[in-house]
Amino acid sequence: MDISIFIQILVWGLYAGCIYILLAIGLNLIFGVMKVVNFAHGELLMIGAYVTFWLYSSSGINPYLVVPISTFIMAILGILIERFGFRPIRGTGKLNEIFLSLGLIYLLQNSAALLWTTNSRTIHSPYSDILVPLGTIKLPLDYIIIIIATILFLIAFQLFMKKTTIGRAMRATSQNREAAALMGINVERIDMLSFALGSALAAVAGSLWLISGQMVNPYVGSLPAIKAFAVIIIGGLGSIPGAIIAGLILGIAENVVPVIIQSLVAVFNVEMSFTAWKDTIAFLILIIVLILRPTGLFGKKGE
Amino acid sequence: MNREKIISVKTCLGFISFLIALLMPHIFGVSQYLLTVLIIMLVFILYSSAWNLLALSGQGSLGHAAFFGIGGYTSAIVVKSLGLPPLATILAGGIFAAFIGVLIGLTCVRLKEWFLAMVTFGFAVLAHTITLELPGLTGGWDGLPVQKVIPVTVHNYIMYEYYLVLITTVIVLFVIYQIMNSKVGLAFEAIRENELEANVMGINVMKYKLTAFAVSAFFSGIAGALEIHHFGYITPEVYGIDISFWPIIYCVSGGLCTIEGPILGTIIITLLDESLKNFGWTYERYIMIGLILILIVRFLPKGFVSVPEKIKAYLRS
DSSP: OOHHHHHHHHHHHHHHHHHHHHHHHHHHHHHHHHOOOOTTHHHHHHHHHHHHHHHHHHHOSOHHHHHHHHHHHHHHHHHHHIIIIITTTTTSOHHHHHHHHHHHHHHHHHHHHHHHOSSOBOOOOTTTTOEEEETTEEEEHHHHHHHHHHHHHHHHHHHHHHHSHHHHHHHHHHHOHHHHHHTTOOHHHHHHHHHHHHHHHHHHHHHHHHHTTOOBOTTSSHHHHHHHHHHHHHHOTTOHHHHHHHHHHHHHHHHHHHHHHHHHHHHHTOOOOGGGGHHHHHHHHHHHHHHHOTTOSSOOTTO | OHHHHHHHHHHHHHHHHHHHHHHHHHHHOOOHHHHHHHHHHHHHHHHHHHHHHHHHTTOOOSOTHHHHHHHHHHHHHHHHHHOOOHHHHHHHHHHHHHHHHHHHHHHHTTOOHHHHHHHHHHHHHHHHHHHHHOHHHHOGGGOEEOOOSSOTTSTTHHHHHHHHHHHHHHHHHHHHHHHHTSHHHHHHHHHHHOHHHHHHTTOOHHHHHHHHHHHHHHHHHHHHHHHHHHHTEEOGGGGOHHHHHHHHHHHHHHOTTSSHHHHHHHHHHHHHHHHHHHTTOSHHHHHHHHHHHHHHHHHOTTOGGGHHHHHHHHHHO
């Protein structure tokens, strides 16, 4: 295979991986602090993308500039979901949290369909025509912006978690909730803040995804959410470096594996469209990992 | 003594509702619309009860559409290739779904809660992809036309179809009721409450979890086959996320891990859904259903079946 095509696919994977990482880190933070898996996390990505679309189409300014505003709006929505959804049912069983997430999925998907119809929406980025030459290949500027923005976000997030009081309180709460509460940390406020931060990260992921030329419709959120879940299972619940590595692996595997299989299949002349397997790869990895390690690759025993 | 009384009241209610269901076409006449709604309702009662049986053993699946769809496709393909009557192939659909259920169950027995939920969800996506990749057998995106259970040429065919589905559902519910009240059902509940303790008490956890998967998949497959032989066609949409989520909504709103929960939940939610549909609402009614699910998890965790108890407790206080 031509090496430049391969690099192109690799960059595609890197870009997809960035979106998964942003989503997975939010999910991971909420899980770490509250021990809740929000299955409706992908719907937050979808709503975030729609809010960006709505702000952009009503103001017409550079779409990258409206991302902070939609992020803020989504953080508030996250607070509302935590306050009125997950907080009251804390400690009533894991299944209830799954059921509540299902209710949220229905609520958010159909609210989006009601507000913005089910037509696929897209934003025409001002940089969509610009290609940056990089050696023998050309890359869209948007992809490079997204990759760099994700790296900056991750650095900022890591600094926030390590250096600030709130970040430390979040880590303390995720390590031991009772001990953190005894040390004078308001754990419920930490719950609220981590849910807000998780939702904000989902909104960033959704907005960047939309701006880079992807279509968004009300049902677009469920697959990325599940892939983000696969990422945190592979990378280890609560581990941020693990999520970054796993997100990159998944993003690249999704784009590279179908091409490799396809070129192998071409040799044997079998008729199958392996692009259809793209969305299945995350699950195959997930299933294989969980068969070998039921609590995830780096998961703790007896959780 | 008191317990016996409650059981007999429930049995009476069950019997009365069965009688009403039997007389339905005679009370309201043979209406195509009404009977279609009732047939789908019955299919989903069957399907939700199957899901409920798995939940009874502590395993919440988010991908039951895999079994529903596999049952449907198996039945459709067997009818097409062997020319057997649909009545026989519905059973084949259930058996093949049970076989797949055991295979999936083998990978899931060690998993819990979210891990289980994600993996079962993943298997539904996998089943969808595999179906699309075998267009020669499954018709790909276009799906397959399927023979109806009762040919359309028969006078009042929809009524016979209704009775067939009704009788199947009642038999399945009876079997599920027997399972729930047998040693197997008790073992399921023990595993749900505390897997480790159940193991210590000498319950073979793995065996019972697999049994739950197989039985649940079997009945889900039958439900799927019944539905597609009613519609007369099958498309990959049977693996849709909605198909996986509906039984959960029905069971949670009706009352988890009870025999009457899925029945009550399916009837109430379907009636609500149909009446809102008549207002011309589409998205609004799903928003309502999402809200209802959230409110039930929050305020009525035991579902609609616990409403009489709640009222009694309220009156007493």
